[in-house]
Amino acid sequence: MDLLEPTRQAFALLFGGDPELWQIIWLSLWVSVAAIALVAAPSIALGFLLAKKRFPGQRAAVVLVQALLSFPTVVIGLVIYLLLSRRGPLGSFDLLFTPWAIMVGYMVIAFPILVVFTIAAVQGADPRVYETARCLGAGRFAASLTTLREVRFGILAAVVNGFGRAISEVGCAIMVGGNIAGLTRNIPTAIALETTKGDFAQGIALGFVLMVVALGVNVLLALLQGQGGLR
Amino acid sequence: MSAPLLALRGVRKVFGTRVLFEIDRLSVDEGGAYVLVGPNGSGKTSLMRILAGLDREAGGGMDFRGAPAAFTSYPERLRRSIVYVHQHPYLFHTSLRHNLEYGLRCRGVPAAERARRVDEAIAWAGLEPRRATPPAKLSGGEKQRAALARARALEPELLLLDEPTSNLDRDGRAQTLALLAQLRDERRTVIVACHDQEIIGLAGFTRLRLDDGRIALQSG
Numbered sequence: 001m002d003l004l005e006p007t008r009q010a011f012a013l014l015f016g017g018d019p020e021l022w023q024i025i026w027l028s029l030w031v032s033v034a035a036i037a038l039v040a041a042p043s044i045a046l047g048f049l050l051a052k053k054r055f056p057g058q059r060a061a062v063v064l065v066q067a068l069l070s071f072p073t074v075v076i077g078l079v080i081y082l083l084l085s086r087r088g089p090l091g092s093f094d095l096l097f098t099p100w101a102i103m104v105g106y107m108v109i110a111f112p113i114l115v116v117f118t119i120a121a122v123q124g125a126d127p128r129v130y131e132t133a134r135c136l137g138a139g140r141f142a143a144s145l146t147t148l149r150e151v152r153f154g155i156l157a158a159v160v161n162g163f164g165r166a167i168s169e170v171g172c173a174i175m176v177g178g179n180i181a182g183l184t185r186n187i188p189t190a191i192a193l194e195t196t197k198g199d200f201a202q203g204i205a206l207g208f209v210l211m212v213v214a215l216g217v218n219v220l221l222a223l224l225q226g227q228g229g230l231r
Numbered sequence: 232m233s234a235p236l237l238a239l240r241g242v243r244k245v246f247g248t249r250v251l252f253e254i255d256r257l258s259v260d261e262g263g264a265y266v267l268v269g270p271n272g273s274g275k276t277s278l279m280r281i282l283a284g285l286d287r288e289a290g291g292g293m294d295f296r297g298a299p300a301a302f303t304s305y306p307e308r309l310r311r312s313i314v315y316v317h318q319h320p321y322l323f324h325t326s327l328r329h330n331l332e333y334g335l336r337c338r339g340v341p342a343a344e345r346a347r348r349v350d351e352a353i354a355w356a357g358l359e360p361r362r363a364t365p366p367a368k369l370s371g372g373e374k375q376r377a378a379l380a381r382a383r384a385l386e387p388e389l390l391l392l393d394e395p396t397s398n399l400d401r402d403g404r405a406q407t408l409a410l411l412a413q414l415r416d417e418r419r420t421v422i423v424a425c426h427d428q429e430i431i432g433l434a435g436f437t438r439l440r441l442d443d444g445r446i447a448l449q450s451g
């Protein structure tokens with residue numbers, strides 16, 4: 001198969017501002033960003049509590065979140081599908097096959113990543129951070145925020161990884177989004193489903209974008225870490 | 232005689248079946264400077280952590296300015312009065328200024344007043360040339376001085392310093408020693424845990440000896 005010609009076409013689409021292509025890219029970006037923005041704060045808070053507090057069932061909760069990490073996204077998609085489908089318990093909201101359904105899926109997928117990364121970051125924090133904050137007069141909440149700020153690069157890594165997982169996952173987005181052109185077709189579903197129909201140029205262009213995004217956020221993370229790389 | 236700043240009552244620390252110490256009574260006078268001495272493992276750090284409210288498992292309690300408090304339910308307001316500085320102090324990975332004003336912010340000190348006190352703290356610790364240095368890049372002695380200044384700027388009623396000269400070279404120790412003498416002259420109530428003979432020998436410091444589970448006031 002000739003790869004050169006579709007690649008040339010791919011770049012023509014990208015830089016020619018092909019509306020269909022850019023619409024797909026835009027959908028992927030905003031849905032992922034919105035999902036992470038919504039789920040980040042509660043996940044980080046939960047991660048902090050699971051790392052710091054000792055309470056009955058805490059170990060079990062951590063194991064559960066870790067298990068969620070390795071759940072196939074297509075199964076997560078299936079569960080959300082059943083919940084959102086017309087006859088499901090949340091059917092009345094009419095969310096299935098809309099970007100909102102994908103966003104919910106992304107939130108569920110990013111959640112364990114954010115929690116597990118936060119737990120690791122907080123457990124890696126020097127115990128003196130919290131104590132010092134408390135000794136200087138900070139309340140429990142303020143001292144917790146100070147601890148999170150001290151491990152900010154670990155938290156940032158959590159967010160970047162959650163985002164990267166969401167924007168690139170395909171199983172759940174197909175299940176609950178349905179790859180509807182102009183509505184729910186995003187980068188991974190377009191690559192997975194349209195390329196097999198022979199649309200190589202679009203697949204290559206989208207794959208390229210996805211890699212640039214992945215590279216971009218990680219370079220950004222590294223730059224930030226470098227700037228504050230005091231430890 | 233005025234009432235003591237602090238009166239310990241039945242302070243008891245156990246690890247499993249091992250009783251680390253049991254202190255029936257001990258008074259700390261306002262404006263007094265104390266050194267807390269005792270062999271390794273006698274419990275100096277443990278005692279200071281209890282006083283600072285970092286150990287909720289200790290038995291007993293204390294009267295602070297006559298107000299009773301149990302260590303198992305350490306009152307939040309006491310955190311504003313008692314400040315403990317770790318043996319190896321932790322400076323937040325922000326800026327020197329932010330570190331120095333952290334506790335002032337917690338106390339709701341207004342920005343202008345904060346700025347004034349931070350400048351004073353920097354000068355007191357002799358850290359002017361290090362203003363822009365990231366705290367993690369400071370030398371051991373500079374970190375120690377920064378932590379002392381950070382605690383002192385809060386004007387605590389009781390300052391607990393855990394081995395402030397350990398791991399410092401001669402210059403670092405000399406500078407920290409000078410700061411300790413200043414705290415004494417300023418009539419701050421301070422307890423310094425240490426093995427450092429030079430600190431122990433500082434004039435005007437009362438010696439508390441913790442050994443074999445008991446504490447005793449020692450003269451000369």
Ligand SMILES: Nc1ncnc2c1ncn2[C@@H]1O[C@H](COP(=O)(O)OP(=O)(O)OP(=O)(O)O)[C@@H](O)[C@H]1O
Binds near residue numbers: 251271273274275
């Ligand atoms: N969590 C713990 N479990 C069991 N024993 C502990 C624990 N923490 C401290 N200890 C023991 O308590 C004793 C007192 O420790 P502490 O750090 O208070 O001594 P110290 O007087 O400060 O010693 P040093 O002069 O070496 O600083 C030590 O024997 C230590 O091993």
Ligand SMILES: [Mg+2]
Binds near residue numbers: 276318
């Ligand atoms: Mg000690």
